[in-house]
Amino acid sequence: MSPTDLRNDADLIIKAALASVDPSRAVKEALSLEGDQLTVGDQAIDLKRYQRIIVVGAGKAGAPMAQAVEEVLGRRIGAGRVVVKDGHGAPTEAIEIMEASHPVPDDRGVEAGRSIAELVRQEAAPDTLFLCLLSGGGSALLVAPADGVSLADKQQTTRLLLASGADIGEINAIRKHLSQLKGGNLARLAAPGRLISLIISDVVGDRLDVIASGPTVADRSTWEQCRDILTRYGIWDQVPDPVRERIQQGLDGVVPDTPKPGDSALAGVTNLIVSSNRMAVDQALGQARELGYAPLLLSTTIEGETKDVARMHAAMAREVLASGNPLPAPCCLLSGGETTVTLGDDPGVGGRNMEFALAAALDLEGLSGVLAVSVGTDGTDGPTEAAGAWADGESVARGAAQGLKARRFLERHDAYNYFQPLGDLIVTGPTRTNVMDLRLVLVRGPQE
Numbered sequence: 172m173s174p175t176d177l178r179n180d181a182d183l184i185i186k187a188a189l190a191s192v193d194p195s196r197a198v199k200e201a202l203s204l205e206g207d208q209l210t211v212g213d214q215a216i217d218l219k220r221y222q223r224i225i226v227v228g229a230g231k232a233g234a235p236m237a238q239a240v241e242e243v244l245g246r247r248i249g250a251g252r253v254v255v256k257d258g259h260g261a262p263t264e265a266i267e268i269m270e271a272s273h274p275v276p277d278d279r280g281v282e283a284g285r286s287i288a289e290l291v292r293q294e295a296a297p298d299t300l301f302l303c304l305l306s307g308g309g310s311a312l313l314v315a316p317a318d319g320v321s322l323a324d325k326q327q328t329t330r331l332l333l334a335s336g337a338d339i340g341e342i343n344a345i346r347k348h349l350s351q352l353k354g355g356n357l358a359r360l361a362a363p364g365r366l367i368s369l370i371i372s373d374v375v376g377d378r379l380d381v382i383a384s385g386p387t388v389a390d391r392s393t394w395e396q397c398r399d400i401l402t403r404y405g406i407w408d409q410v411p412d413p414v415r416e417r418i419q420q421g422l423d424g425v426v427p428d429t430p431k432p433g434d435s436a437l438a439g440v441t442n443l444i445v446s447s448n449r450m451a452v453d454q455a456l457g458q459a460r461e462l463g464y465a466p467l468l469l470s471t472t473i474e475g476e477t478k479d480v481a482r483m484h485a486a487m488a489r490e491v492l493a494s495g496n497p498l499p500a501p502c503c504l505l506s507g508g509e510t511t512v513t514l515g516d517d518p519g520v521g522g523r524n525m526e527f528a529l530a531a532a533l534d535l536e537g538l539s540g541v542l543a544v545s546v547g548t549d550g551t552d553g554p555t556e557a558a559g560a561w562a563d564g565e566s567v568a569r570g571a572a573q574g575l576k577a578r579r580f581l582e583r584h585d586a587y588n589y590f591q592p593l594g595d596l597i598v599t600g601p602t603r604t605n606v607m608d609l610r611l612v613l614v615r616g617p618q619e
Contacts, residue, residue, distance in 0.1 A: 226251030230306030307373025307605025309383025394421030519585020522553025
């Protein structure tokens, strides 16, 4: 089988996975209306009990989720505001779609956060039903800095955390404690109204308190953990003074912590995951099987340094070719989750998915009949237009023919500028969803 054939198969698998986590489809499968009875998951809600239905939310998938809610509820929606990443908007009627910067917040995110907080505060009443639409990216998009902390302070702190190699859970713990909305505070504003959150998970383990920094969920992270995270990554003395001061005030008991389990403000809240990485991976497994590959799911909870994860995948491909273990070719090794990249002092351009492909390329050098692929399901990898990249046994040699030294590009975390001249970037455009990453290794072997 030629490299082109392997890429065609991988493309079909990726497209099937993305289609299975389409936000609109996910919402409409979770939400249905018959007369005055609204069904959300396995719960039935009598809409005659509510005078107003308000829709709020944040995340990359917010626009198609909002469109789906409008299709189900139509004119019953009283008002709505949802903030999405730049370029991820879509036309709606009753729900206002606002765009802002991601992953580093900007002034538009602050304006959107304040606008959403104001709407929720104004509408909070026992006869109000709130629908909250949350998806990946919500942490950076739903911005309402805590008293004494500026947007610039949050931006600098976010940059330091991203560059340090901190995982999404650690980053969100800090964000919650610098926010008026995250970490259960949005739910606190909505009380005593009824609040239902429809959630697309972009975190390992589908932890509700981590997705979009858990604005409608009790928060288990603490001031002590915030201090420990910044200290562990060596950036406690680098974050802006107001950030350090706020965390210290929390440690001293001057500033209250985020809502914890059992808080009465969370009594009227239901959180429902409508789409996840597991759903995408399951669909990819089925598509691989249809194409004639024996599929093997490695894990949907893979974390860690990207290049190490890539080498593990490449090592498994080599083992398949050498011994037929853990299963014989043709096979498809699949994994999900979200890895991290620890940047150096002078990083290039790239993202964890392109870095995965470049690290895998070095370990697959010279092999035929093997293709490694990694894509971000949101269609964006790092600060680029690419979703990821392809890598096979010829990637290193083809780069060398153009004067590109693969190992040097990996050391500088410059995978984008390595794969772009080779035409090996995967560009999907914004998918308007986000369920972390999808990685696959197709193994056919030279006999094919």
